[in-house]
Amino acid sequence: EQSPPVTADAALxxxxxxxxxEQRAIVPGATEAVLTGSDGQLFLSVRxxxxxxxxxxxxxxxxxxxxxxxxxxxxxxxxxAGLGTTIVSAVAMVARENNMPAxxxxxxxxxxxxxxxxxxxxxxxxxxxxxxxxxxx
Numbered sequence: 361e362q363s364p365p366v367t368a369d370a371a372l373x374x375x376x377x378x379x380x381x382e383q384r385a386i387v388p389g390a391t392e393a394v395l396t397g398s399d400g401q402l403f404l405s406v407r408x409x410x411x412x413x414x415x416x417x418x419x420x421x422x423x424x425x426x427x428x429x430x431x432x433x434x435x436x437x438x439x440x441a442g443l444g445t446t447i448v449s450a451v452a453m454v455a456r457e458n459n460m461p462a463x464x465x466x467x468x469x470x471x472x473x474x475x476x477x478x479x480x481x482x483x484x485x486x487x488x489x490x491x492x493x494x495x496x497x
Contacts, residue, residue: 366450379414383433416443427455429465
């Protein structure tokens with residue numbers, strides 16, 4: 361079976377941002393600033409062929425020698441169909457074509473499904489973050 365096409369846009373588009381908002385809160389202005397704040401990035405997406413809606417996406421950060429993958433998301437109705445792997449493969453192709461031999465990403469350690477996905481693609485833990493939060497009492 362052929363993989364669905366992946367679109368890679370250099371500019372952040374409203375439908376990409378709307379789909380991104382299905383996985384996390386959007387803070388108008390601030391979210392766009394963070395997503396477009398690197399010297400270079402691509403906004404990758406896969407669309408449902410029937411509805412035209414974005415059903416999978418990721419942001420690729422572009423640095424000399426490095427490719428970063430952020431915000432990988434697949435719509436819950438389309439999970440376990442290989443769309444996450446399709447997006448990551450597109451990132452790998454762009455990275456290879458642009459002489460970026462290393463790829464990095466961030467995934468929360470408590471995201472068991474996410475960690476398992478990345479490990480299934482050969483990624484390993486390089487380092488960890490500690491997050492601080494205020495007590496809720």
